[in-house]
Amino acid sequence: MNQQYKQDYPAVGPSLARAEAGLCFAHCLSTGKRAAAFHGPKGSIPNLRGDAAIASLPSPIALYKARLRQDGLSLIACVFGFLAFAILAFVSIELTRGDGRIAVVWLPNALAVSILLRMQFRNERLLLAALLAGNITANLFVGDTLATALILSSANMTEIVIALWLVRKFASPHPTMEDTRDLVVFVLGAGLVAPLVSATVASLALAGAGNASFSGVLQWAAADALSMVIIAPAVLVLWDALSSPRLPTRRESLEWAALTVLGTSVTLIVFLQTSYPLLFLVPPIIISHAFRLGALGTAFSVFKVATIAVLATQMGYGPINLLPMPLHSQLIVLEAFLASSVLVGFPVAAVLSTRERLTKEIINSRKHLALLAQNITDAILRYDLHGVCTYASPSVSRVLGAPPEEFVGMTTGERVHPEAREEVARAEESLLSGKSRSERFTYRRFLDSEDGSPVYIEADCALAFDHATGEREGIVVSARDVTERVELEGKLKRAMRHAENAARAKAQFLANMSHEIRTPMNGVLGFADLLARMELNPEAERYADLIARSGRSMMMLLNDILDISKIESGQLVINYETFDLPRLIEDCVRLHMAGAERKGIELGASCPEDISARIQSDPLRLRQVLLNLIGNAVKFTETGAVTVSVLQEGPRLAISVEDSGIGIDPKRLDRIFDPFIQEEASTTRRFGGTGLGLSISRQLAELLGGSLMVDSMPGVGSRFTLRIPLQEVDPELDEPGIEERRAGNRLAAPPSASLLLAEDHDVNRMLVTAMLEQLGQRVTVAHDGSEAVKMALDAAESEAPFDLVLMDIQMPGCDGYTATRTIRSHGVGLSQLPIIALTANAFPEDIAAALEAGMQGHLAKPLVFEELTAVLARWLPVRIVPEERGSLPPTPSSTPARKPSGELLERWNARRSEALAAVTAAVEQDILEGVHIEELARTIHKLAGTAGMFGEEALGEKAAALERALRSGVEPIVRKKLAEELLATA
Structure with missing residues (x-):
């Protein structure tokens, strides 16, 4: 108990636990109940917490007084018990024992049991000791020896x-004679078992006195049992009635008066005469009291009959005196008669009381169910195992639109809207077949609303089971109107479709705008590039450079907008490859060196030697992030320096760009990475830009598996730190990345060839033609896709076919994809005529679509001389050039290369065979999608990275194209086509 107080009231301490006993004693004093009744759960004092508990505790003096008062009451109870038991025992022995020692009527035990079942004493054993002392005293007074009296x-x-x-x-601490179970337990336990045990113990004393006999034992047991059965139930009932008194109604008073007069009269007639054995008239009187007046009336009737019968029998009257036997035997017979009357009356009263209680509970339950059914918002229906409705609540009218009577007797398939019939049948079949115990579904109601609009219902269906047997009884359905929710869900779905359509429209708009902007910018940058290659005076050269720089700035802004759009739509793909980190950082710094020198600030980079030079990541996206960070640092720094540093932090690589620029207000650091946000509005006007660079950089960092953080102080400078996973490369398995291979495999000016240019835009036609002619190519122009198809097919059938086609994608009428498919469908294959796509869109899906259509390469606008030269050099040698066209000029790829060692060549052949076998198996088993993609992509990546080193550039390009297709999520048919081309090239 103390531990409980320590847990519940730690602030009170042990004193509260010690005070508990005093509180319980004071409560017992005022209520007459023992302390346990005062306790709440786990012995805690209810409603006492913290300081309030301390304030409500009685003072030590009050506790002491309460204990004294309670001890005094206990002493009084013991004294009263001693005297009462002694007097009752003495009277019972002297008046009813006759010539023997055993009393025929034994009242003390029955009264003691009755009182102890109703009053709870703090120390019951002390009271029992007082009763024992009273019994011994009475026995001594009637002449027993001390040993006999004690036994x-x-x-x-x-x-x-x-x-x-x-x-x-086995019954309860507070049994009631109106409960059948309590009555049976009392009669068997207190009226049979206990007297038999007591008689056995008493026989030992009687044997010592020489009076032991079997009849004596039976007389003792009978006297105690009959007294216990007659006296105790009546006392308990009368006690309960006096404890909770109530005034009877007028009708009850009349019934009490009538039955009392009738019962008293009949009892007097029976026991005040000695001529006729009329005992059979008494049980109907007791039973009538049980039927009309309940247990209390039965107890009253028993007391009345017992009093009249005992007095009359002792006076020599009544049917008992017709028996020729001594008085004590007559009293035993009388007791048996009274006990039988009790056993007839009280069970009837208990059964009637139980029936009345259950009837009231049923009535109240029905009232509650009716109240619930009338006020519940859901419609409740019950169906039997045959699907027939057996009950429908009143709320059915409001929810289902028809009165309950129209549903009762109908099956589940009736009054169901055609749209809902299949769903209702499915739920019913699932429940009745045992597949499920409950179902929930939403369906359209059979009756529409008054305005003709549909009403939707959500139904919860569950199996109903019999509580006694556990067998299925039917299905209970709880239905509610969810029309508003369904309408809201419909609006939400429409809103989502609109949002998705808007997102697709946005993406399409950006793609179109990209094409529309890149197309004129292609002309601007291309002609500026051509102009810069001419011999110009210094002022014209400066103007051409300004045009080119302005165009490139415009393209950078456009690329930022497209990148943020691709990132938000999840279309941006990360391509991992091996590259040289110090070289990439050096290139980024070199690109911004001119701007830093113009502003007079220092720009440098440092990369510790202990950090692995070659790592795996996406060099294109890493370069984009670093260029943006370095560009911002140079832009916002007027004096001082910009430093790029690299640091290894366990499994991550930290690349920091620190400047001494204007800094960022700490209040705006959290928003600096939001799109279109700059340090302040004036920054845009002063320095320019869209405010997208940092947002794109952070999102790219996260796509790379890292993070981008910033530390800054206004007027001091900023430090942006990019952290990415460090994936070092095994030197023995090192292989160049795609960007490095492209840089290393660039060819010199390609040989002169016959090219077909399909371009609908006049400026672009002029630009591309001029660029190709500067590269020594002969160009034929087609103004749309249809014309390109005709010219390509005609040339293929002639003696002067085209060596290559540059095909624009977006052309009116017949686009580049359709034109290419048409050319390929007429038997003009790759080996005969390579086709290169020209488009403003450079998304992975655009490249994949071009390859699917039958093209071999892709050039993004605006065109750059180096990229155009590389494509021509890559694809023009595919055809065998006639001798009259002249010999090819020397190219970097034609110069003698160092022959690989035998060990490396052997390793290359093993890797080549492994990769080709994996691709072959993937094609044959049709597993170019799913969980196997990543493993296949890694295998092909190794092939693409090393093919060029062994003179198989074409194989490397095919492998790189297939790797990009596997990682970019293009259609399986495109992957399969690229895989077949790779195998054909091998």
Whole structure:
């Protein structure tokens, strides 16, 4: 108990636990109940917490007084018990024992058990000791020896204790004679078992006195049992009535008066005459009291009959005196008669009381169910196992639009809207077949609303089981109107479709705008590039450079907008490859060196030697992030320096760009990475830009598996730190990345060839033609896709076919994809005529679409001389050039290369065979999608990275194209086509 107080009231301490006993004693004093009744759960004091508990505790003086008062009451109870038991025992022995020692009527035990079942004493054992002392005193007064008195008294105490234990154990601590179970337990325990045990103990004393006999034992047991059955139930009932008194109604008063007069009159007639055995008239009187007046009336009737019968029998009247036997035998017969009357009356009263209680509970339950059914918002229906409705609540009218009577007797398939019939049948079949125990679904109601709009219902269906047998009884359905929710869900779905359509429209718009902007910019940058290659005076050269720089700035802004759009739509793909980190950082710094020198600031980079030079990541996206960070640092720094540093932090690589520029207000650091946000509005006007660079950089960092953080102080400078996973490369398995291979494999000016240019835009036609002619190519122009198809097919059938086609994608009428498919469908294959796509869109899906259509390469606008030269050099040698066209000029790829060692060549052949076998298996088993893609892509990546080193550039390009297709999520048919081309090239 103390531990409980320590847990519940730690602030109170042990004093509160010590005070508990005093509180319980004071409560017992005021209520007459023992302390346990005062306790709440786990012995805690209810409604006492913290300081309030301390304030409400009585003072030590009050506790002391309460204990003294309670001890005084206990002493009084013991004294009263001693005297009462002694007097009742003496009277019972002297008046009813006759010539023997055993009393025929034994009242003390029955009264003691009754009182102890109703009053709870703090120390019950002390009271039992007082009763024992009273019994011994009475026995001594009637002439027993001390030993006999002690044994007989012990037998009585044994009977009392056993009776109390059995009743409390198997009935209840507070049994009621109106409960059938309590009554049966009391009669068997207190009226049979306890008296038999007591008689056995008493026989030991009687044997010592020489009076032991089997009849004596039976007389003892009968006297105690009959007294216990007659006296105790009546006392318990009268006690309960006096404890909770109530005024009877007028009707009850009349019934009490009538039955009392009738019962008294009949009892007097029976027991005030000695001529006729009229005992059979008494049980109907007791039963009539049980039927009309309940247990209390039965107890009253028993007391009345017992009093009249005992007095009349002792006076020599009544049917009992017709028996020629001694008085004590007549009293035993009378007791048996009264006990039988009790056993007839009280069970009837208990059964009637139980029936009345259950009837009231049923009535109240029905009232509650009716109240619930009338006020519940859901419609409740019950169906039997045959699908027939057996009950429908009143709320059915409001929810389902028809009165309950129209549903009762109908099956589940009736009154169901055609749209809902299949769903209702499915739920019913699932429940009745045992597949599920409950179902929930939403369906359209059979009756539409008054305005003709549909009403939707959500139904919860569950199996109903019999509580007794556990067998299925039917299905209970709880239905509610969810039309508003369904309409809201419909609006939400439409809003989502609109949002998706808007997103697609946005993406399409950006793609179109990209094409529309890149097309004129292609002309601007291309002609500026051509102009710069001419011999110009210094002023014209400066103007051409300004045009080119302005165009490139415009393209950078456009690329930022397209990148943020691709990132938000999840279309941006990260391509991992091996590259040289110090070289990439050096290139980024070199690109911004001119701007830094113009502003007079220092720009440098440092990369510790202990950091691996070659790592795996996406060099294109890493370059984009670093260029943006370095560009911002140079832009926002007027004096001082910009430093790029690299540091290894465990499994991550930290690349920091630190400047001494204007810095960022700490309040705006959290928003600096939001799109279109700059340090302040004036920054845009002063320095320019879209405010997208940092947002794109952070999102690219996250796509690379890293993060981008910033530390800054206004007027001091900023430090942006990019952290990415460090994936070092094994030197023995090192292989160049795609960007490095492209840089290393660039060819010199290609040989002169015959080219077909399909371009609908006049400026672009002029630009591309001029660029090609500067590269020594002969150009034929087609103005749209249809014309390109005709010219390509005609040339293929002639003696002067084209060596290559540059095909624009977006052309009116017949686009580049359709034109290419048409050319390929007429048997003009790759080996005969390579086709290169010209488009403003450079998304992976655009490249994949070009390859699917039958093209071999892709050039993004605006065109750059180096990229155009590389494509021509890559694809023009595919055809065998006639001798009259002249010999090819020397190219970097035609110069003698160092022959690989035998070990490296052997390793290359093994890797080549492994990769080709993996691709072949993937094509044959059709597993170019799913969980196997990443493993296949890694295998092909190794092939693409090393093919060029062994003179198989074409194989490397095919492998790189297939790797990009696997990682970019293009259609399986495109992957399969690229895989077949790779195998054909090998």
